Amino acid sequence: MDVDERRRPKRLPREVRERQILDAAVLVFSRHGYHDASMDEVSEVAGVSKPMIYAYLGSKEDLFGACIRREATLLFEAVTAGVRDALAPDMQLWHGLGAFFRFVGENRESWRVLHRQAASHGGPFNDELLQMRARAITLVTGLLTRSTPRPERDEQARLSTEALAAALVGSAESLADWWLDHPDVTDKMLASWLMNLAWMGFGDLVDGKVWTPS
Amino acid sequence: MDVDERRRPKRLPREVRERQILDAAVLVFSRHGYHDASMDEVSEVAGVSKPMIYAYLGSKEDLFGACIRREATLLFEAVTAGVRDALAPDMQLWHGLGAFFRFVGENRESWRVLHRQAASHGGPFNDELLQMRARAITLVTGLLTRSTPRPERDEQARLSTEALAAALVGSAESLADWWLDHPDVTDKMLASWLMNLAWMGFGDLVDGKVWTPS
Amino acid sequence: MDVDERRRPKRLPREVRERQILDAAVLVFSRHGYHDASMDEVSEVAGVSKPMIYAYLGSKEDLFGACIRREATLLFEAVTAGVRDALAPDMQLWHGLGAFFRFVGENRESWRVLHRQAASHGGPFNDELLQMRARAITLVTGLLTRSTPRPERDEQARLSTEALAAALVGSAESLADWWLDHPDVTDKMLASWLMNLAWMGFGDLVDGKVWTPS
Amino acid sequence: MDVDERRRPKRLPREVRERQILDAAVLVFSRHGYHDASMDEVSEVAGVSKPMIYAYLGSKEDLFGACIRREATLLFEAVTAGVRDALAPDMQLWHGLGAFFRFVGENRESWRVLHRQAASHGGPFNDELLQMRARAITLVTGLLTRSTPRPERDEQARLSTEALAAALVGSAESLADWWLDHPDVTDKMLASWLMNLAWMGFGDLVDGKVWTPS
DNA sequence: TATGAATGAGCATTCATTCAT
DNA sequence: TATGAATGAATGCTCATTCAT
Numbered sequence: 001m002d003v004d005e006r007r008r009p010k011r012l013p014r015e016v017r018e019r020q021i022l023d024a025a026v027l028v029f030s031r032h033g034y035h036d037a038s039m040d041e042v043s044e045v046a047g048v049s050k051p052m053i054y055a056y057l058g059s060k061e062d063l064f065g066a067c068i069r070r071e072a073t074l075l076f077e078a079v080t081a082g083v084r085d086a087l088a089p090d091m092q093l094w095h096g097l098g099a100f101f102r103f104v105g106e107n108r109e110s111w112r113v114l115h116r117q118a119a120s121h122g123g124p125f126n127d128e129l130l131q132m133r134a135r136a137i138t139l140v141t142g143l144l145t146r147s148t149p150r151p152e153r154d155e156q157a158r159l160s161t162e163a164l165a166a167a168l169v170g171s172a173e174s175l176a177d178w179w180l181d182h183p184d185v186t187d188k189m190l191a192s193w194l195m196n197l198a199w200m201g202f203g204d205l206v207d208g209k210v211w212t213p214s
Numbered sequence: 215m216d217v218d219e220r221r222r223p224k225r226l227p228r229e230v231r232e233r234q235i236l237d238a239a240v241l242v243f244s245r246h247g248y249h250d251a252s253m254d255e256v257s258e259v260a261g262v263s264k265p266m267i268y269a270y271l272g273s274k275e276d277l278f279g280a281c282i283r284r285e286a287t288l289l290f291e292a293v294t295a296g297v298r299d300a301l302a303p304d305m306q307l308w309h310g311l312g313a314f315f316r317f318v319g320e321n322r323e324s325w326r327v328l329h330r331q332a333a334s335h336g337g338p339f340n341d342e343l344l345q346m347r348a349r350a351i352t353l354v355t356g357l358l359t360r361s362t363p364r365p366e367r368d369e370q371a372r373l374s375t376e377a378l379a380a381a382l383v384g385s386a387e388s389l390a391d392w393w394l395d396h397p398d399v400t401d402k403m404l405a406s407w408l409m410n411l412a413w414m415g416f417g418d419l420v421d422g423k424v425w426t427p428s
Numbered sequence: 429m430d431v432d433e434r435r436r437p438k439r440l441p442r443e444v445r446e447r448q449i450l451d452a453a454v455l456v457f458s459r460h461g462y463h464d465a466s467m468d469e470v471s472e473v474a475g476v477s478k479p480m481i482y483a484y485l486g487s488k489e490d491l492f493g494a495c496i497r498r499e500a501t502l503l504f505e506a507v508t509a510g511v512r513d514a515l516a517p518d519m520q521l522w523h524g525l526g527a528f529f530r531f532v533g534e535n536r537e538s539w540r541v542l543h544r545q546a547a548s549h550g551g552p553f554n555d556e557l558l559q560m561r562a563r564a565i566t567l568v569t570g571l572l573t574r575s576t577p578r579p580e581r582d583e584q585a586r587l588s589t590e591a592l593a594a595a596l597v598g599s600a601e602s603l604a605d606w607w608l609d610h611p612d613v614t615d616k617m618l619a620s621w622l623m624n625l626a627w628m629g630f631g632d633l634v635d636g637k638v639w640t641p642s
Numbered sequence: 643m644d645v646d647e648r649r650r651p652k653r654l655p656r657e658v659r660e661r662q663i664l665d666a667a668v669l670v671f672s673r674h675g676y677h678d679a680s681m682d683e684v685s686e687v688a689g690v691s692k693p694m695i696y697a698y699l700g701s702k703e704d705l706f707g708a709c710i711r712r713e714a715t716l717l718f719e720a721v722t723a724g725v726r727d728a729l730a731p732d733m734q735l736w737h738g739l740g741a742f743f744r745f746v747g748e749n750r751e752s753w754r755v756l757h758r759q760a761a762s763h764g765g766p767f768n769d770e771l772l773q774m775r776a777r778a779i780t781l782v783t784g785l786l787t788r789s790t791p792r793p794e795r796d797e798q799a800r801l802s803t804e805a806l807a808a809a810l811v812g813s814a815e816s817l818a819d820w821w822l823d824h825p826d827v828t829d830k831m832l833a834s835w836l837m838n839l840a841w842m843g844f845g846d847l848v849d850g851k852v853w854t855p856s
Numbered sequence: 857t858a859t860g861a862a863t864g865a866g867c868a869t870t871c872a873t874t875c876a877t
Numbered sequence: 878t879a880t881g882a883a884t885g886a887a888t889g890c891t892c893a894t895t896c897a898t
Contacts (some may be wrong), residue, residue, distance in 0.1 A: 035250075040871080051875090051880060117334055132879080163403075168386065169386050174385070225861055225896085254888075264890080291879090466892065482894070548676075598814075598815060603812060653881080680867065691882085693885090694883060
């Protein structure tokens, strides 16, 4: 047995080091934002020297990208795990929303990095984020489309459906933000409120009831 | 006529210079974000030397704050100008949304600065933005509340109404973002889609029709 | 009669303006030191715009030089006014010291500028200060020399006398500084203490009593 | 032997670098004064990049403070090393003065930084300098007091003794300055001149011989 | 005479990034 | 593998100084 087992092990497999670094980076980026976060702080929090970070994960930008990718993947997996194909479309949406809010509630830092920090960047991060959001919109669009009885809908209708999906996704994001200032609310409440807005509103559209300004 | 009328005037009243500087700053901040924007570029774009910027508008942070304040005020004035108290609640919302999307369509840079850049900052800017959004949410909450026949609603209902308002405001923001990637859509289309989602969905709620996961 | 006589007169003779500026400059320089003093503050305190300062008194360096010259002249005049040629050498020194400490007590800012700020500059100011001090040393050297019975003193003795004069002048300066931290002491006390040190010590030397390391 | 032994070593322990930087800083500060000295020049003279300076010694103000502290400590150690407690008070003063002038003669830059530059600053440096001088005055006061036969001296006498000590310390400083313009004089000469002034004058006071203006 | 408007030039400071060990 | 040591390159900000009126 080692005399001093608590000492930080010097040599760890690359995989472990990378996770340590990414964990630290997510924390630091979520705290200060991309620019105000310093590689020094990341290395300090991770307990790893800076050259290691550069060796394993590349530049600051690369590191940030890796954070975004990992967190986005986790979020997406959580949501899709909730959406079971076998269920009816409304139930799928319901479970997806539930999974989304649950993830946000349990991973505040991840959400902050994804929603706030990454959004304020032109270029690569934005692209990845947009892709993420696009996938979410596609998913929701599918649910909405499948729930309509008349699949022969025209191009105009298709576009409006996608727009609605975008609006729903945006609603969810905004509610998640709003949640930060209203901690008493539960994830379930958020999900059911949004579900009502989404499904009831859309249900009317399906029935041909349309609001018009006149 | 003067042969060289286009020559840039050398001495301008303070008011004019300040506007020049703010215009340039909004442009530069919207392009690069707060941190990557340099005062040098602002001064170059404004056609004004840096010392003038500092003399008239203070530090970089002050300058950014001034941008936010000016643009937010303009946006809010545009929206409230559309919302006439005399109209029915749904018409008020309709006009407000129309004014919102029109403003965003005509002032892309302003919107970028407000929505993307300012959000990624802790501290004072965020506060001001949150206040702005809070005012918008309050406005919408009022419209939704006034449109219900039973004003004796309980606390629970009040909260859910505010949450819906937050969701709607978020939807509008997200749609504005989505718009950037779908330039073919018009502001009118966006407004009417969102109106349908909002009013129809909420209308059902008013009628007591509630979606439940069962 | 003028309706508003209190308004600051716009047009003043050059002489008056220059005095205003110099007064302000001495105050500002004594407060912040040469480098930390800004021309802006000088112009503000003087109630005169910056271009006037440059027109009348030249660059910042020129302005500082003018301050030094004026204050040094005042100080020197005060001291020489105390030293009457008709008196015995020791009485001359006594009156000179009295005048010196009285001036310092009544003109703290002047003294600060002269002693502290001006000393920390290489180049022109130092030269002027050194000249000022050299004149003081010459004056004192004369007093000491005249009080010796044997004017045929050799070069070695002349040099040591000048050194003593330098030491006395330095003592006076240091005591003036020490005074700032001991306000209870009066100018008379300072003068008599220093007089005792100077004259008693020197008197012994004149008498041929010399301290040697045994 | 190595062919290229003169190559500047790239990696040096922190201690060595700090000394290099401090040496360079003392030189540069003594040449230009605090404000006109640029960190660029310090880094250039030290052969070290600016970030190292900031990493090791902090801001420009910190760096200046470190210089003052180091040089003042060296000076004080040199002086106290000369003052042996076992000796008679006059011999102690004699050796102390000798050590002082020797140090100044051998470390012109140090003296310039201590005496000229540091004095022209309000705040912390001044405080430290004043403390230094206060310690010197205390030391001398002790010597003077111990040399008097009547220890039961009253408060008035105590104060005048301290004033004399301040005057002596000031004399030494002034003579050191005067020396810069009279390089032919040796440190020994300076010490003996001042010793004569000091001890002879003070000796008379002890004997009750007092100069009075009448 | 008198000044608000304007700027060139410089300086302290920071940080992502890379050697040399 | 792992890191303390080191830096190039930028950027926010200030100030003495001068036009144009």
